[in-house]
Amino acid sequence: MIQTRAIVTNIRDLGADYFLLEVESPEIAGASKPGHFVNVLIQDSARVVLRRPIAVFDVKSNRVQLLVKSIGEGTRWISLREPGDVVNLLGPLGKGLFDKTDAKRVIMVAGGVGLAPLYYYLTYYKELNIKTVLFYGARNAKSILFQNELLELTDECVFVTEDGSLGEKGLVTDELRRYYLEHGTAEGDVVFACGPKFMLKQVVDFADAEHIECFVSLESFMGCGAGVCLSCVIPARHYSQDGDKYFKLCTDGPVINSNIIDKRYFEESYAGH
Amino acid sequence: MIQTRAIVTNIRDLGADYFLLEVESPEIAGASKPGHFVNVLIQDSARVVLRRPIAVFDVKSNRVQLLVKSIGEGTRWISLREPGDVVNLLGPLGKGLFDKTDAKRVIMVAGGVGLAPLYYYLTYYKELNIKTVLFYGARNAKSILFQNELLELTDECVFVTEDGSLGEKGLVTDELRRYYLEHGTAEGDVVFACGPKFMLKQVVDFADAEHIECFVSLESFMGCGAGVCLSCVIPARHYSQDGDKYFKLCTDGPVINSNIIDKRYFEESYAGH
Amino acid sequence: MLATDNPRLRVSRGKLQLKNPVLSASGTFGYGTELQDIAHPEHYGGIALKGITLKPRSGNPPPRLVEAVGGVINSVGLQNDGVQDFVEKKVIPLQSYNTTIIANINGVQLEDYWMMAEKLEGSPIDYIEINVSCPNLKEGGVEFGKSPKSIAAIVSGVRKRTTIPLMLKLTPQVTDIKEIIKAAEDNGLDIVTLINTYPAIVIDINTKKPVLGNIRGGFSGPAVKPMAINLVWEARKATKLPIVGMGGVCSWQDAVEFMLAGADAVAVGTWHFINPGIALEIAEGLMAYMDKNGFESVSEITGYTWRQYNE
Amino acid sequence: MLATDNPRLRVSRGKLQLKNPVLSASGTFGYGTELQDIAHPEHYGGIALKGITLKPRSGNPPPRLVEAVGGVINSVGLQNDGVQDFVEKKVIPLQSYNTTIIANINGVQLEDYWMMAEKLEGSPIDYIEINVSCPNLKEGGVEFGKSPKSIAAIVSGVRKRTTIPLMLKLTPQVTDIKEIIKAAEDNGLDIVTLINTYPAIVIDINTKKPVLGNIRGGFSGPAVKPMAINLVWEARKATKLPIVGMGGVCSWQDAVEFMLAGADAVAVGTWHFINPGIALEIAEGLMAYMDKNGFESVSEITGYTWRQYNE
């Protein structure tokens, strides 16, 4: 983990409020693995105090790519960077997940910006020659990013849009179910999912029912991103004597085996009170 | 007084950290008189909360010009505006001074950015066909702005630089004294001064000694700029029963007859304690 | 009809009767008329005028204001021409406006409050706001606001001398705001207003002197909001009296937040300097919020969240 | 030599003996080693570890953190594995470092503090910081910090059970911080540390629920600095004990300001999240400031401004 002032080498407006930011940082690029994220310092803001966590989308030699959806002041600030600008980064952060090199088939389920942490896994499994199937859903055709790259990277790739303007119409989780109905489960299947909570709930419930190993990339409000503040916790399935137990999303995750999560976390009402 | 979102029509980098910002605002342009100022809302800043007071530099039909020296976060923000940007302004504020239409000869003393509020007076007296003499001092040649315009606007114009790189070498107040030594005082003389405190002190002392009517444009930390918060006060020469007495710089000034100011205000040590 | 006059914004709880729940906070709106080009007194449910004292005061030496992260620190120190001038001059131009007028009174000694109440009785003001929380007085001021005993003495003394409804403006810098409120309520208080500013100091590390002429000032502005919300929440536990919440209100969203926490009305202070037209914007925002969230009247917002955790 | 080890930065006042005046604030630096790639424990004069309790605690339900203007509000609620685990595991890796170690102890009842002191006696820690100011405990915590009586009981009880120098971490949310300090000093306190966070609430106006899982949290960060400086200034009036100042320290300039107001050392909390490398930067900044302003040692900065107005 380092703190660095990285130079922006490129930024691409992908439409639908998505931006691909590329920065030069040999140290972070060198140390990053799928599942890692960086914490971006947002400057010139009266409202943003904390850094913003953004997944490592991809690494190209000395450069780190971040896929950012502009949804508020912090991500908007990121989206306005220009080549030559300096961005203060902390990273790589997170656990980075590597115990799944024994996977036989990797099923990825991405909802919207949930593609961000999964893309790097796809490049990783491609290199390992492990079969990948991607279900990628978004509101409409415009919000389906990197179509060509994804078709390249995956063995099978199913696009799903809410309005049917591209690929299948409906929800990404319906396509996941249909796929399994057709193909059945297989030894060595691993599911990775990232997206809105209601989507994750469906995926996790499904994986549980089918006994498929399942990893989800979660979000929470992070202070330090590095395990020192205990802000980012997610309730754990296994209770301690003392009552609830939590794990730290920043250092135990953000990509985490779904079987250690307390399922109540996925309920809409979950906010602790 | 109005609050308006004015469009930037032009911004000129004048060098030496000076910028001339021009915004379109028929209402403020229409109502502005010499001695007025506007309060500029600074956006996107974690450190700047309050608006920044900036003198009306000049008015060109529907447009208001502001001469800004970038010295901190707020003025830097102003200096980075581009044509088409929106700037939220409150104004015109201040008293605007007009009882000196009976002046016979107007002597202006400007130190650095102190030129800002005086320029508009120069255009005003030019229109009234009243004789003006300007002493304008700055660090060096680069910091002497609008040389041609000023030579046009004034009857006599003396530039003074600390390093002698343009005009006279030395202090603007020395040139003021020299001028009066040569020309003597005259009935109907009025002095206007704006600049650093030590300069103002010299001017005021001189004007007092020579019994010349003298107006100074002062600065102070302003909250509202409109007379409601009582933050911007300057100590008044005439004590009330109750002890010290203050006037409000924003509504009684910022251009003010020096004979109502408590002279202790001009001491370097003056800060109230 | 302006949103500010919409009957759905009417506040009516005990003695707090306002056409809308947006007040100006004392000291940030002068004597009500200065900003009227932009911020008309009639946009407000009520306007709290600059604090007054028994005798005229020239206030504290400048600098009186300094910026800090998320707010400002002021040490104005109650510059004013005294209660006599107030009733003879300041109040007069306001009578014709369709809004309520709040006189904010301050004392360096206990009896000051009582004598001012006597002077104000019969004048055309709608509320007296007893300010026991000004951090900018060498004597009196916030010292009175710290003990239930002095609160009791001040409120009961004022109560005896006037029929005008009484507000009490509380300092946030206390261990337990509930005991202060109880002492006041027991002695005839009608309405609670909170918060005043937090005592604060800024030192210039180059001159090595405090920036403010009076050394200490009071901190206000957006940064204090979460602390103010907490104190409104606490105050609501202590009393059923109407509560006017303030501290960092900068938008209609902030106003809603104060009301959800239990405030019947809110006041805008510091943000007048940044956005003088804010009262009208808040009224409009409240109307839209009510429509979107199914609230018929603004009083339904008051305490909505608080009740889910406290009743 | 790193600036952090420069002898001119040495702090030596009473029991406060530090190689430099920059500490980490409890709860923002974990157990000292997590950030060591960027923020090495040896950059600090001392490191206050995450607060511990007698028994393990799982802490408060999430969300535990929310942003506000000028700071953050946390309701972590002392998630920790208890004092036993602390002495057996957490402290061990820190012993080899050239810095001082501060154990931050918290109780839900009075006796908790005493029993923890017993457990810590003999362990290789340098200071015990008695935290009577955590707003995130349902019982105990900040309630203890509000009354001189409970302070006296806690401090004297801890004092009897350990020879380790004692710090007391104060809440800013009190009427008079001076009486709290006096009660502690009379009962054997060695060092005052302040401030902890301000109680604060944020409500989401769309869900109409408090954002934090525990409803209330504690506000910290740059916005609290002017209030913290004021409290250091006040604390300095109450005692000659060493004072560790904190609350919004984000730069070496902030550190200087705290020291001019009377602090012997400062602690960095929230800003670790934004700039983990801050300790070294502060040390370097202090060196440059001393050179420019003719201070031979950092102790000359302490109270420099305060003395001009108080002696």
Ligand SMILES: Cc1cc2nc3c(=O)[nH]c(=O)nc-3n(C[C@H](O)[C@H](O)[C@H](O)COP(=O)(O)OP(=O)(O)OC[C@H]3O[C@@H](n4cnc5c(N)ncnc54)[C@H](O)[C@@H]3O)c2cc1C
């Ligand atoms: C480990 C991790 C990795 C992430 N990776 C990416 C990524 O690769 N690309 C990307 O675009 N985004 C990513 N995010 C999400 C990103 O951090 C948030 O979108 C960002 O913090 C929002 O900041 P903002 O200032 O733009 O919005 P804000 O103004 O802070 O918020 C706008 C709205 O979004 C809500 N919101 C903000 N942050 C979160 C959050 N973390 N969870 C839920 N709601 C939130 C707020 O409540 C508010 O309503 C990641 C988050 C985490 C925790």
Ligand SMILES: Cc1cc2nc3c(=O)[nH]c(=O)nc-3n(C[C@H](O)[C@H](O)[C@H](O)COP(=O)(O)OP(=O)(O)OC[C@H]3O[C@@H](n4cnc5c(N)ncnc54)[C@H](O)[C@@H]3O)c2cc1C
């Ligand atoms: C009535 C009036 C008219 C003005 N007209 C002009 C103008 O036409 N053009 C122009 O460039 N400037 C003008 N100024 C000054 C201008 O308002 C300040 O330069 C500006 O507020 C500084 O803001 P900042 O955020 O850039 O600097 P900050 O970051 O706030 O301050 C930078 C440094 O300057 C000091 N400083 C800031 N404001 C003042 C002040 N008002 N007086 C003394 N020191 C200060 C600060 O203490 C700090 O050390 C005017 C001021 C007043 C009161």
Ligand SMILES: Cc1cc2nc3c(=O)[nH]c(=O)nc-3n(C[C@H](O)[C@H](O)[C@H](O)COP(=O)(O)O)c2cc1C
């Ligand atoms: C410049 C200034 C002057 C103030 N004067 C008074 C006053 O005279 N009487 C009073 O009760 N409060 C006074 N206050 C406090 C405000 O009324 C209000 O309680 C406080 O500022 C918090 O609200 P805000 O954060 O919206 O500003 C003053 C505040 C400011 C900023």
Ligand SMILES: Cc1cc2nc3c(=O)[nH]c(=O)nc-3n(C[C@H](O)[C@H](O)[C@H](O)COP(=O)(O)O)c2cc1C
């Ligand atoms: C996430 C977080 C956790 C904290 N945990 C503790 C704690 O366990 N014990 C304690 O005494 N203070 C705790 N604090 C308070 C800090 O130590 C410090 O007193 C406070 O944050 C003010 O300093 P700052 O403004 O620099 O953050 C915590 C603060 C934060 C932000």
Ligand code: FES
């Ligand atoms: S964000 Fe601080 S521990 Fe996870």
Ligand code: FES
């Ligand atoms: S700036 Fe508010 S009264 Fe002058």
